[in-house]
Amino acid sequence: MGRPGTDSRTPLLDQLQGPASLRNLNDDDALKQIADELRTELLDAVSVTGGHLGAGLGVVELTVALHAVFDTPNDRLIWDVGHQAYPHKILTDRRDRIRTLRQGGGLSGFTRRSESEYDPFGAAHSSTSISAALGMAVARDAKGEQRNVIAVIGDGSMSAGMAYEAMNNAGAMASRLIVVLNDNDMSIAPPVGAMSAYLSRLISSRPYRSLRHLVRDVTAMMPSPVARAAKKAEEYARGFVTGGTLFEEMGFSYVGPIDGHNLDHLLPVLRNVRDWRDPGPILVHVVTEKGHGYAPAAQTADKLHAVARFDVVTGTQVKATPAAPSYTAVFGRALVAEAEADPLVVGITAAMPSGTGIDAFAKRFPDRTFDVGIAEQHAVTFAAGLAAEGMKPFCAIYSTFLQRAYDQVIHDVAIQSLPVRFAIDRAGLVGADGATHAGSFDIGYLGMVPGIVIMAPADEAELMHMVATAAAIDDRPSAVRYPRGEGTGAALPARGEPLEIGRGRIIREGGGPIAILSLGTRLQESLKAAEELDALGLRTTVADARFAKPLDAALVDRLAREHEVLIVIEEGAIGGFGSHVLHHLAVSGALDAGLKIRPMVLPDRFIDHDTPAAQYEAAALNAAHIVATALTALGTSRHEAGLKPSLVG
Numbered sequence: 032m033g034r035p036g037t038d039s040r041t042p043l044l045d046q047l048q049g050p051a052s053l054r055n056l057n058d059d060d061a062l063k064q065i066a067d068e069l070r071t072e073l074l075d076a077v078s079v080t081g082g083h084l085g086a087g088l089g090v091v092e093l094t095v096a097l098h099a100v101f102d103t104p105n106d107r108l109i110w111d112v113g114h115q116a117y118p119h120k121i122l123t124d125r126r127d128r129i130r131t132l133r134q135g136g137g138l139s140g141f142t143r144r145s146e147s148e149y150d151p152f153g154a155a156h157s158s159t160s161i162s163a164a165l166g167m168a169v170a171r172d173a174k175g176e177q178r179n180v181i182a183v184i185g186d187g188s189m190s191a192g193m194a195y196e197a198m199n200n201a202g203a204m205a206s207r208l209i210v211v212l213n214d215n216d217m218s219i220a221p222p223v224g225a226m227s228a229y230l231s232r233l234i235s236s237r238p239y240r241s242l243r244h245l246v247r248d249v250t251a252m253m254p255s256p257v258a259r260a261a262k263k264a265e266e267y268a269r270g271f272v273t274g275g276t277l278f279e280e281m282g283f284s285y286v287g288p289i290d291g292h293n294l295d296h297l298l299p300v301l302r303n304v305r306d307w308r309d310p311g312p313i314l315v316h317v318v319t320e321k322g323h324g325y326a327p328a329a330q331t332a333d334k335l336h337a338v339a340r341f342d343v344v345t346g347t348q349v350k351a352t353p354a355a356p357s358y359t360a361v362f363g364r365a366l367v368a369e370a371e372a373d374p375l376v377v378g379i380t381a382a383m384p385s386g387t388g389i390d391a392f393a394k395r396f397p398d399r400t401f402d403v404g405i406a407e408q409h410a411v412t413f414a415a416g417l418a419a420e421g422m423k424p425f426c427a428i429y430s431t432f433l434q435r436a437y438d439q440v441i442h443d444v445a446i447q448s449l450p451v452r453f454a455i456d457r458a459g460l461v462g463a464d465g466a467t468h469a470g471s472f473d474i475g476y477l478g479m480v481p482g483i484v485i486m487a488p489a490d491e492a493e494l495m496h497m498v499a500t501a502a503a504i505d506d507r508p509s510a511v512r513y514p515r516g517e518g519t520g521a522a523l524p525a526r527g528e529p530l531e532i533g534r535g536r537i538i539r540e541g542g543g544p545i546a547i548l549s550l551g552t553r554l555q556e557s558l559k560a561a562e563e564l565d566a567l568g569l570r571t572t573v574a575d576a577r578f579a580k581p582l583d584a585a586l587v588d589r590l591a592r593e594h595e596v597l598i599v600i601e602e603g604a605i606g607g608f609g610s611h612v613l614h615h616l617a618v619s620g621a622l623d624a625g626l627k628i629r630p631m632v633l634p635d636r637f638i639d640h641d642t643p644a645a646q647y648e649a650a651a652l653n654a655a656h657i658v659a660t661a662l663t664a665l666g667t668s669r670h671e672a673g674l675k676p677s678l679v680g
């Protein structure tokens with residue numbers, strides 16, 4: 032691959048008019064050049080935008096081959112997770128926008144139906160592609176239409192139960208379906224689990240098939256079961272112990288392993304698979320390298336899974352120096368402190384050790400750390416089993432990914448009142464990953480679960496106290512939810528002090544008509560708003576709820592009784608903390624006295640990718656919005672109050 036301008040060949044990528052022009056080339060050598068140019072363009076674009084890099088680098092040749100062989104967009108191409116789809120986006124009508132990736136108003140960092148006809152299914156949460164592809168294949172057959180449906184799923188994403196649910200169903204159906212297993216022996220971290228070990232054995236036991244073998248394998252599958260029986264007989268004759276791969280046992284035809292960077296192999300095999308007319312699913316096992324073709328990727332443990340802006344020549348990333356440790360890092364520190372004091376404390380992650388801070392715990396307590404792979408449902412019930420036997424499991428899962436294990440939280444944990452501790456990272460807005468990753472719903476979806484304790488720290492010191500509080504709760508589930516990114520710089524204790532469950536705290540006594548009850552890290556904005564209101568002679572009370580559940584009813588009643596206006600603010604969707612406060616005040620009759628209560632929550636819509644600052648402005652949860660809400664409730668405009676005009680009126 033040459034760097035831009037160093038490749039003496041006539042550029043071809045610039046001449047492409049979408050994937051159809053790839054197919055019209057009829058020149059495999061030209062496709063190889065296009066792959067080189069595509070990798071260069073990918074590097075150049077992501078060096079400017081940042082984002083997910085390693086996965087896309089690993090599928091450059093595969094992306095070219097898929098679009099060169101299949102009649103996209105009529106043939107449906109579904110990318111699992113979608114973080115590897117930047118080359119796909121460059122080849123499919125979005126090259127001109129690729130440098131807007133993950134920015135407000137720009138391209139999504141994942142596939143998205145609304146973005147392009149070449150994105151038949153949205154993604155970002157893993158392991159959905161086979162299910163969606165099977166649905167599209169069955170719809171095709173039901174409508175008598177003709178097309179191929181191809182799901183591209185990674186080895187890491189093959190560790191989620193949903194992938195097996197889909198294969199189990201597909202393997203028993205006649206619908207023609209193509210699954211490309213993109214096996215780069217990586218998840219975000221090195222892969223874990225028996226499936227990963229199996230795939231490694233499969234690859235080592237079946238060295239790259241020669242082209243002749245590959246074409247023969249596919250040919251043998253084509254005409255009829257007779258040829259397949261002959262092949263099976265040959266395999267038995269050659270001493271194959273089993274009937275073949277796990278995938279074949281599940282009703283798939285299997286082709287591979289294939290070198291996923293070798294277009295001389297990829298193209299003929301995919302063409303054969305395209306023309307294969309036998310009923311049922313086929314799995315094409317493609318072996319790739321995450322970060323392929325870019326030396327700095329090979330030198331990093333995570334193969335440059337996600338990067339900030341970087342220098343293409345050196346691979347050096349441009350990272351701002353955080354002013355304070357991240358909530359994630361503080362969680363890791365807090366968990367280590369609890370584990371040093373209590374050998375029953377264990378840490379669980381679902382394939383996100385670095386993202387959750389469990390990697391720090393693992394360094395200190397490798398034998399008490401469990402990475403279960405991309406398997407959130409299993410992680411929760413695995414934790415329930417541990418808790419049932421007296422262990423103290425901390426299950427660290429992003430808010431958005433915990434959505435996948437909701438029934439396990441209720442059915443396996445809460446109904447049995449098992450003391451699983453949920454460390455819910457990325458709770459709230461997450462910036463560039465956008466709506467699919469926003470942690471908007473956890474207060475809502477957990478808040479209705481009887482018995483669970485839900486905490487939200489105002490800063491990172493509070494986070495340590497809440498981890499200690501959770502560690503001490505041995506009779507029911509507990510959850511601590513905290514945001515992505517750095518903390519406030521608060522001084523940190525060596526170890527947290529358990530809090531009194533269900534007790535909030537008054538941060539500043541106002542004495543005026545307005546009170547603000549904040550849950551979580553919106554406290555900083557609430558204090559700024561109080562300062563502004565003070566300046567108007569409206570001395571404002573600010574309280575930190577600390578607990579969404581159980582609610583501090585005494586605190587809520589006092590705020591309601593002593594103030595004319597009560598603002599309740601949280602970084603969560605409607606149906607969360609504010610709803611619980613409203614419910615309590617309505618049931619208790621406190622609203623009958625005419626309290627002007629204003630819940631402030633995330634807008635009731637999905638908030639697209641953007642910078643965090645832009646997202647908070649869009650969410651209207653900043654100090655200026657709090658001031659405006661309070662004044663409006665009071666019946667005073669900012670003008671009457673003598674405040675300079677604000678964007679929020």
Ligand SMILES: Cc1ncc(C[n+]2csc(CCOP(=O)(O)OP(=O)(O)O)c2C)c(N)n1
Binds near residue numbers: 157186381
């Ligand atoms: C349900 C879910 N859990 C966790 C993640 C976070 N995540 C994004 S990519 C990834 C690794 C995927 O590995 P693989 O499928 O092998 O793709 P590769 O990055 O190797 O191309 C993980 C864990 C996710 N997107 N969805």
Ligand SMILES: CC(=O)[C@@H](O)[C@H](O)COP(=O)(O)O
Binds near residue numbers: 083
């Ligand atoms: C693709 C994916 O789902 C993860 O890589 C996710 O983007 C990580 O999010 P953070 O960057 O917040 O850890």
Ligand SMILES: [Mg+2]
Binds near residue numbers: 185187213217218
């Ligand atoms: Mg992988």
